[in-house]
Amino acid sequence: MEKHEEHTAHVHRDDEGDKLGMWLFIFTELLLFGMLFLMYAVYRHKNPEAFLLGGEELDVFIGTFNTVILLISSATVAMSITAIQRGNKKQALVLLGITLFIAVLFLVNKYFEWGAKIEYGFYPGSDLLHELGHGTTLFFGLYYIMSGIHALHILIGIGLFIYVVWQIRRDKIHSTDYVWLENTGLYWHLVDLIWIFLFPLFYLIH
Amino acid sequence: MSEEKHHISSYKSHLFVLLALFVLTGASVAVTSLEMGPFNTLVAMLIAGGKAAIVLIWFMHLKFDNKLYAIFTTFVLVIFLLVLYVTFFDYSYR
Amino acid sequence: MSETTTAKHVSFLEYKGKYKGILGWIFSTDHKRVGLLYLYTMLVFFSIAAILGLLMKIQLIAPGYTIMGPQTYNSMFTVHGIIMIFIIVVPGLPAVFGNFFLPLMIGAKDVAFPRLNLASWWIYIIGILVVLSSQFLGGWPDTGWTFYAPYSFRTPANVLPALFGAFILGFSSILTGINFVVTIHRMRAPGMTWLKMPLFPWTLYATAWIQVLATPVIGITLLLTVMERVLGVGVFDPALGGDPILYQHLFWIYSHPAVYIMILPGMGAISEILPVFSRKSIYGYKAIVLSSLAIAFVGYFVWGHHMFTSGMSGRALYAFSFLTFLVAIPSAIKVFNWVATIHKGSLNLQTPFYWATSFIFVFMIGGLTGLVLGSLATNVHVHDTHFVVAHFHFIVFGGTGYAFMAALHYWFPKMFGRMYDASWANIGWATFFGGFLTLYLPMFALGLQGMPRRYYDYLPEFHTGNIISSLGAILMIAGALIVITNLVRSSRHGEKVTGKNPWGGRTLEWESDTPPTLENWDEIPKVTEGPYDYK
Known part of the structure; x- marks a missing residue:
């Protein structure tokens, strides 16, 4: 896709610059989710009881399970970078395979979790929420928005991992050029970071 | 302009970090049933903050x-x- | 890489790459061509939005129905605002002059991510098309550019394309910001330490950080408004328990820092121009650097001054009013620096200098009236009146717009290799400046007398002020026409500039060829002295 071949002289490689770019993107994401957390804080401040009751509707087991597997996937991504740095292509692919599997598993859990809630009548605009009042409506509104946008990020992460695995297999990512893997890893840890806060705020309200 | 030196973390260190994260997750679930009034949320957020710090420092390599x-x-x-x-x-x- | 020699001494304007004609532009990753793409796009949309503005002023030339009814008028100020804010002034100087001159000023061959840079422009175009598509998908929105809840999801008018388009435009802004921060960190020429970097890149740096950290806020807010309108989630809808004031908080958490996205690069451009035309080193280089960073930082925490009458707690009112006064300090520091730079300089009275000094003048009026709005007691009186409209046009149009024109006249010979007609440029400036003051100064008075904004009609007692203001609008548009015609004509037929440095500037961009070659430099320059050494 390079437009002017002659232009390539300045298409230099700068891993550190690429990484800085990724971090800046992560900051953008942090602020994006940050504003959702801010909304959560405001509405919980205004409706403490409803949020407590809403939290009790959510399944702590599924929440904990998803937390644990997402942590494992973060570790496997971190380890896959170690593997690539050591030049161990096969281990890196296995570790990324586990990560991909977990990412899909997370979404499957989410599907069943959402499905059950919707079947029960918890969805934006439902009669049940209307009956339960403003606080619960807000709690579930935020629950769907925040975990939904988080799930969207998981989906994007899956796409990125597929690309990275493909590039490793083609030896485009290897022990001296792996910034794509590193940046995808950073992105994935961000997804984990967000979940680390979503979990206690929705599932563990006391 | 490729960087000269990279810190390579061992598998073992990653697994230790993961273990620490598990322990904190367990603690977070456990303290939910304790009665601490407004401090419940505070403790939950502190634990989450600790986990986030661990992820940032080790998994995201801020330390190195x-x-x-x-x-x-x-x-x-x-x-x-x-x-x-x-x-x-x-x-x-x- | 073998072909580099062929491209060496052909200017970027004439350079022929893989694609011919217009494709060679819209698929070019050359930062200079991308900068010009933004310039041309903005020229088109500025003209459209300016015509909308003119039509509104014509409507207001007499009370009652003159040329449009209330609903048309509402659509007009909404679309005027959306285009001017999201398409013109927010990308504004960074997208045009940042793209073109940042690499030149720091001695780099391009920005850090050239393809991402081109992608930003494409995303920008897509965003614009989505915004404009509302015309064909059920008519213009009528909410004002602020999309306040709950009206934005109650109105029967079609706001979804505008919301979604603004959301997409945000991505373009974020990507440009990321690109510039990395470029400045990683690609400065050898010897260019942070404190040897010219001030325009410094302000771009501060701006880029705001783009990275504030734009996601508007992104998520607009997205939530879309969801609210489509799904009825309840987050901003008071009927479902949501708090519409929280919408205002979120909106202004972005949109106030966005004001600094608009003005900071303008301040940077002015800080470049004044030393060159005063033949003097900039006064207080470090103070300008620090005040830019301070503005970017403190500017984050003053958003509430847009909401003094919306029903916030009393404590929040005091806090935001105090913080607002705080952010005025670094802006004032800059004004002192500029004036001190001109003081005892050997002035070279050229068009960029006129635009730059008139910038200081209108910016001061805009800034000081901002303090009237920032203090609680006076704000309650003038909130949502023409006073506010006049104030932010003095800052956004008078500030950013004048800085843009100053920068355009200053860098024009470098960009196009041709000089504009100086006397027409000066006549255009004078007409514009006169028209501008005639247009907006009466609006301060009208606002103080109590004429509200966003009404197509007014009481007869406001008639005189509105007549003066509307005539000013016509004069100003005439001035703008002279300026733009002169520049467009000169970019093709102006006198050729052969020297590298027509104004005698000391910053790095003047050491490149005129117009610059594809890769800017045969050899990356080495920097040994500060940017404004005139002694």
């Missing part, structure tokens, strides 16, 4: 990379917390 990233990350978190704080000038006193 250019210190610039650590400084920027702190700065961004401070901005977010200040925005939250200033917003509650409104909601706490309405």
